[in-house]
Amino acid sequence: xxxxxxxxxxxxxxxxxxxxxxxxxxxxxxxxxxxxxxxxxxxxxxxxxxxxxxxxxxxxxxxxxxxxxxxxxxxxxxxxxxxxxxxxxxxxxxxxxxxxxxxxxxxxxxxxxxxxxxxxxxxxxxxxxxxxxxxxxxxxxxxxxxxxxxxxxxxxxxxxxxxxxxxxxxxxxxxxxxxxxxxxxxxxxxxxxxxxxxxxxxxxxxxxxxxxxxxxxxxxxxxxxxxxxxxxxxxxxxxxxxxxxxxxxxxxxxxxxxxxxxxxxxxxxxxxxxxxxxxxxxxxxxxxxxxxxx
Numbered sequence: 001x002x003x004x005x006x007x008x009x010x011x012x013x014x015x016x017x018x019x020x021x022x023x024x025x026x027x028x029x030x031x032x033x034x035x036x037x038x039x040x041x042x043x044x045x046x047x048x049x050x051x052x053x054x055x056x057x058x059x060x061x062x063x064x065x066x067x068x069x070x071x072x073x074x075x076x077x078x079x080x081x082x083x084x085x086x087x088x089x090x091x092x093x094x095x096x097x098x099x100x101x102x103x104x105x106x107x108x109x110x111x112x113x114x115x116x117x118x119x120x121x122x123x124x125x126x127x128x129x130x131x132x133x134x135x136x137x138x139x140x141x142x143x144x145x146x147x148x149x150x151x152x153x154x155x156x157x158x159x160x161x162x163x164x165x166x167x168x169x170x171x172x173x174x175x176x177x178x179x180x181x182x183x184x185x186x187x188x189x190x191x192x193x194x195x196x197x198x199x200x201x202x203x204x205x206x207x208x209x210x211x212x213x214x215x216x217x218x219x220x221x222x223x224x225x226x227x228x229x230x231x232x233x234x235x236x237x238x239x240x241x242x243x244x245x246x247x248x249x250x251x252x253x254x255x256x257x258x259x260x261x262x263x264x265x266x267x268x269x270x271x272x273x274x275x276x277x278x279x280x281x282x283x284x285x286x287x288x289x290x291x292x293x294x
Contacts, residue, residue, distance in 0.1 A: 005245025006292060008237045009253035015234035017260040020096070022226030024087055029219040030212055032084030033205055038223055040076065040193045041209075043231030047186040056180045064173040065187060071169035072188030076231075077196045079162015082155045089152035096258050097137040098156030100130055103255050105164035107248030113168055114175070116246050121290055126252045129287030135280030136258045167238075167247050174243040181236040181243075188239075189231055249291055259284040 026035050050056075060068075086095040103126060110116040118126070146152075170188070173179060200206040213220035241250040259281045266273055 003292065005241045005243065005250060006253055008244065009241035009250045010256070010288070012234050012238040012241060012254045013256045013260050015229045015237065016254070017257045017264060019226045019230035019234055020257060020261065021264060022222045022229065023084070026219055026222045026226060027084050027087050029216055029222070030207075032088055033081065033200060034207060034209075034212070035223065036077075036081050036084055037193070037197055037200060037206055038209055039227045039231055040189050040196070042224060042227040043235075044186065044190045044193055046228065046232045047182055047189060050182050051186060054182070056183050058183060060173075060179050060183070061176060064176050064179060067169045067173040068179075068184055068187040069191040071166045071173070072192040073195060074162055074169060075166020076188060076192040076235075079159050079166055082162060083159030086152055086156035086159055089146070089155060090148055091146035094137070094146070094148060094152070095156045095159070097134060098153065099160050099163065100133045100137065100255050100258075101157070102160040102163045103130065103248055103251040105161060106167050106251035109164055109168045110171070110247040114171060114247065116248065118246060118248050122246075122249060125287045125290030126248065127287070128290060129252050129256065129284050132280045132283030132285070132287055133255060133258050135283065136262065136277050164251065167242055167251060170239055171242050171247050174239070178243070179239075181240045184239045185231070185236045188235065252291065253288060256284055256288065 023035060023039070030038070083095060083099065086098070107116075107118060107126070166188075170184070173184065197206065213223075238250070238254060241254065262273060262277060262281055
């Protein structure tokens with residue numbers, strides 16, 4: 001299918017936009033580490049159920065398996081833990097600005113390790129898209145309860161680096177041969193649970209989820225919604241995206257979350273959209289169009 005990778009990346013951005021709203025609420029209720037583990041456990045259950053019902057086979061090499069495991073650890077365990085911590089410290093708006101650097105990091109890593117190059121028009125499209133995203137997420141919010149801290153910025157940058165590194169190792173796996181999206185996602189997510197959960201139990205950082213959710217059922221609701229949109233569907237389509245287009249292109253299209261979130265923020269939080277945000281959104285749309293026309 002033509003533009004399968006690019007369309008999958010845009011769909012990922014839509015799914016992750018809904019995820020960010022759900023997970024921002026969940027992180028405030030149960031904490032970032034607890035949320036990260038719970039969402040991966042729930043996602044593993046959803047994924048293995050889908051795989052068994054659909055009859056997918058785990059037909060992949062040791063090389064592909066290893067790279068998907070490494071991709072999961074870097075992207076989901078390390079990268080997302082820093083991202084969620086950044087959400088808590090400096091808020092989703094500035095955290096997403098820092099995450100907008102991920103496409104550039106991804107493109108550089110893909111050039112070094114995968115010898116991927118992007119056309120001049122594609123590079124212009126990436127720069128225009130990132131400029132539009134930056135305009136949107138830099139929109140001043142005088143009512144924000146968050147303060148910008150050096151540590152929060154460092155966490156956000158580490159989150160962006162984790163996402164970029166995770167995409168590179170996933171691309172290594174796909175370069176050897178096709179892997180079903182749900183299979184690849186399950187390996188990334190479940191291996192992260194196996195590695196992350198015992199460590200948190202030993203450090204006594206993980207609380208009994210039954211007691212936690214029994215006390216706050218709304219936390220369970222937003223965690224499940226975020227899990228379905230994010231680790232279950234979002235990550236699956238993100239892997240389909242990087243299998244079918246270049247990493248830098250896929251990462252740029254996936255990073256359009258702040259633009260897609262504008263109508264969501266308007267609907268859910270009744271926030272007014274400024275001309276700056278609208279111009280930023282228009283720039284991002286132009287940038288995305290250039291990427292498709294490259």
